[in-house]
Amino acid sequence: MKFTRTWLSVVTVAVAVIATACGGSTGTTTNPADQTGTLTVWLMNGSAPQSVIDSVNADFNAKYPKVTVKIEIQQWGDIGTKLDTAFGGSNPPDVIELGNTLVAKYAAADALENISGKKSSFDNSNTWLQSLTDSCTVNSKLYCVPYYAGSRAIIYRKDFFTAANVQVPTSMDDLLTVGQKLMTAHSSDPNFSALYFPGKYWYAALPFVWDFGGNIATQSGDKWQGSLNADSSQQGLVKLQNLVNALSRADKTGDEAKQDAAFAQGHIAMIIANGWEVGVITDPKAGNPALKDKLGAFPIPSHNSGQTAPVFLGGSDLAVAARSKHIDLANAWVGMLTGQKHMSDMATVGGVIPNTTSLLGLGTGLNQVFFGAAKNSRFVPNSKNWASVENANVLPDMLVKIFTKQQTIPDATGSASSRITSLLNGGG
C-alpha cells in the first residue's frame, strides 16, 4: 500500500481543504451522562417506522443526554457499493443495518465488531430467531444482533376460493389441484394466474427445494459443495416447475417487485409474499383497499400432506463497525432498538416479525400466519462468499432457464451447482 500512502500524503498536502472534524470523542468515564459524541446510524429505507426510531432515540438520550444520534436512512439501490466504500474509508457509520445475507461478507472482511462477549447483554438473546442468529454468526463468532425478519406465506383471494368452491390446500399436490380449478373457473380471463410466480423469484423457490430435503450447498470442513443438482433438490424444482407451468402467467424472466401491484389489479388468486405485502396490496393510494376483507393467508404447504414447507427467513441485522470510534455507545443503541420494548413496537406498529420467538405471539390477523412461518425457516449458506452468489444471479438465472425451458432441470441445476461451489469457495 506504499503507493496509495505516498499518494494520499501528497494529495493531503496539495489539496489543503478544511477537513471537517469528526464528532467528539467518547470519554473514558463510566457515567453515561458524561459521554459525548455523535453516533451515526445507517438504517435502510422502510425498515423501522419513524415512531419506533424516535422512541429509541428518546430512551437513548435519556441515558446519554450529551450524545447526538444521527440517523441516516440509506437507499436500496447500489447499497453494496456504498457499504464497500464506507467500510473501506476511515470513518464508517457506527451502527449499520445489514440485510442478513450480507453480514457474512462484511464480517469475514473484518469490517464488523465481534460482539460474542456481549451476547448475553442483549435482551432475549437466548430466544433470538435461529435463522437470524445464524446469519450473524461467522466462524462461531457473533458479529451482529438480529433486528427483524420477514418470512413468506401464500396470500390468497378468499372470494375467488369461495367462488370456485375450493379449500386452502394442505399439500403441494393439493395446491396444484386447487390452482387448476381456479384456472378453469377463470378461463375467460387471459391475464389470470392462480399462483402468480415471476421467474426470478428465488426466495419463493427455495421452500420447494428444502421441503424435499434439498439444499443450495452443503459444507464439509471449510469447503462448500453446491447441491442444487442433488436428486432431492431437483424433485422440489420439478414440483415447482409444474405449478408455474400450470398456474402462472407472470413474467418467467421477471422478478417479484411488481407482484403486489399486479395482485391489486384483481387477476391473481395467490402469490407467495411477505406479511407486509398485504399492506402494499391494500394501500389506499397505490393499491386496492377494497381487497382488505378478501385476503387470506396460509403457509406454503409441504409435499407431505398436513405439514408446511420450510421458508426462507429474510431480514435485517444490526452491526457495529469495527472502526467505529464509539463502540460502546453503538452497542448500547443497538441494544435498545433490539430490546424487548422496541421489538414489541416493531411487531405491533411495524407489523414485521420481531427478532425473538418469545414475541411471535404478537402477530395479529393475517400476520399470525407469517409470524408462524418464521418458526419453520431456513437460511442460505452462511459463507462470506454468499453475496457473490447473489450478485452473480446464479439462482435467478437458473430458475429462468428452467421456466423458459432453455435448459432441462438436470442441466440448469448442474451448471448452477458448479458455479455455486466455485463462488462459495472463493473462486470467480
Added chain:
Amino acid sequence: MGMAVAAPDLEPVPPFSPSRRYRAWLRGNILPYALISPSVLVIAGILAFPLGMLVWLSLQHYGLRELIHHAGDWVGLDNYRAILVDPLFHQVIVRSLLFTFACVALTVVLSTLIALLLLRVRSAVRVLVMSSLVFVWATPVIVSVDIWQWMFDYEFGVINYLLTQLHLGNFIHHNWFDNPVQGLGVLVVVVVWGAIPFVTITVFAGLLQVPNDVMDAAKVDGASAWRTFWFVTAPLLKPIFLIVTCLSTIWDFGVFNQIYVMLNQRPSSDYFTIAIYSYRESFGVTQYGLGAAIAVLMVLVLVFVTFFYVRETVKVAEIA
C-alpha cells in the same frame, strides 16, 4: 456521466495571415501555459490519483478484506491473464463493440436526418421538435430509464399494449428481454433516444453555418438534395461529425445505467457490456483488482477503436 458536448467548430478555420507583430508576440510566450494550467491542475489533481490507483489496483489481488485493510497482494499481470483467457470477456468485448456500433450509427444517422428536417419544417414545428429534444435531454438518465423499463414491462407496459392494439401482433405478455438480441435491441432504442438531442442540436447548429450561397449554388446546378448533402454539406460538417462520432463512441462503449436499470440492477451475463462486467467484478463479487483490470482493458480497447477519430479530431482542431 452520460453525455457531453462537442463544439460546433467548423472547418475550415479561415487561413489568416497574422501580422508580424502578432506572430512575434505569440512565439515564446508563456501565456498559453498559464491559461491551460488551471485545467491541467484540476484534472490532474483530482483524477491523477484515482487513475493511478486504478492501474495499481489492476495489478493486485484486491478484495473486500484488502479494501478494508488498505493492503493488497501484488500479483503482477495475473488479473489481466485471468481476464484475457476468460471466454466471457471475449463475448463481452464483441457484444460491447457491436452494441456501440449500432448505437453510434443510429444516433448519428437519425440525428442528421432530424437536423436536416429542422431546416425544412415550418417554424412552429421546429420549436415543437426542439422543445421535445430539450425535454428529453433535461430528464435525468436514472429517471428516463425507469420510464422506459416500465413502458417495456411485461404486463403493465404501454408498448405491448400499443403494438397489440395496432394489430402488429399479439404482444400481450411479450417479454422483450427473454431473447438477448431483442433485449439489446430495446436497449439500443433507449440509448439512441437519450443521445439524439445532443447530436441533433450540434449537427443542426453546424447546418445553420453552411453559407446559403453554397446551397443555392448547388441548387442552381440542379444537384439533387441527396447529392447536395453528400458533396456539399457533409464535407463542410466533417469536423462536427468527427467529434460527435468520437464522443458518442466513447459514451456508448461505456454505457451502464441503461442496461443496469432496465434489467433491475441484475443483468444476466447475456447482457454484460464491458462497463457492466467491470462493475460486476468490482462491486458484485468484490474482486476490485479484476474489475480495475477490466476497466483498464476497456480504455485500451477504446483508444484502439477511436484512434483514427481522435487523431482526425485533434488535427481538425489545429489552428492554421
Added chain:
Amino acid sequence: MIAPGTAQGIRSGRARGATEVNLRVNVRQHVTQALYDIIGVAVAVVMLFPIYWMVATAFKPGRDILTLVPKWFPAPFTLQNFQDAIARPFFLDDVKNSLIVVGVMLVLALAISFLAAVATARFGFKGRTAFLVMIIGVQMVPLNALIIPLYLMLDSVGQTDALPGVIAVYLAVVLPFMVWTLRGFVANIPAELEESAMIDGCTRVGAFFRITFPLVGPGLVATAIFGFIQAWNEYIVAYVLLSSPDNQTLTVWLASFTTNHGPEWGPLMAAATLTGLPVVAFFLILQRYLAGGLTAGAVKG
C-alpha cells in the same frame, strides 16, 4: 424553443422565392412542406412520449398507474403525488444542495475552461496537441471504475459526505468537454478582429476583452447548459459520497422513491418531473442567448 434566427431567415427567404413561381410548383411545394411538417411532428411525438408518460403518471391517482389497460390521460386528475413528493423529508435541503453543487461547479468550470479554450484556440504552443488528446482521453475512463479510488482520496482529506468533494469530482469530469466546446466557440471568432483592434491601439488583453469576450458569451451559455445537465443528473458519485440525507443531491433523493418492493410510481414520477423542471427553466431563461450560442459560426458571417 431555441428558434435560431438564422434558420428562420433561410426558410422565409426560400418561401418568398416560392411565391413567384407558377402554381403547380407551388402546390407541390405545399404538399412537400406539409409532409415535412408531419414528419417533424411525428419525431416530436416519439421523442416526447416517455416524457409525457412521466408527467401524465405524476398526475394520476395511484390506482390508475399500474393498470393492465393503460390510461392515456390523467383523468381523474390529482396533485396528491406532488404533495407526497414535496412532503418527502429533505426535499428542500436536497434542492438547495443540488443548486449549490451545480452552481459552484459551473462558475469554476466556466472560468477555468474558458482560459484553456482561449489558449488552445488562439495559441500554437508546444504540448497543445498533448493537452487536446488528454481532454478527449480522460473521457474514456468509466466513472464507475473510479469510485473506490475517488472515495479513498476524498476520505483521506475528510471530504466524504461533504459537498466540496462532490463539486471537485464533477468539476474534473465536466471540465474536459467544456474546454473542448468553448475552444470551438473561441476558434470561430476571427482573430483578425482582435488584431485590428490591436492595430487601433488596444493592448492584446484589451482587444481580447473588448472584441472576443462579448462574442463568446453565447458559447459560455451553451457550455453552461451542457455542464448543468451533466452535473444535475449525476447519481452514483453523489450516492456513494453523500450519506447524510440533509447533505444529498436531488438524484439521490429521487432514489428514495424506490423501496425494497419496487418504485412508488406516482410520487417518483412527480419527483422526477420536479427534478427536471430546473433544467428546463435554465434552458428557457437562457434560450435567447443560446440561439446564437449554438450557432457560433454565424458571427463569422
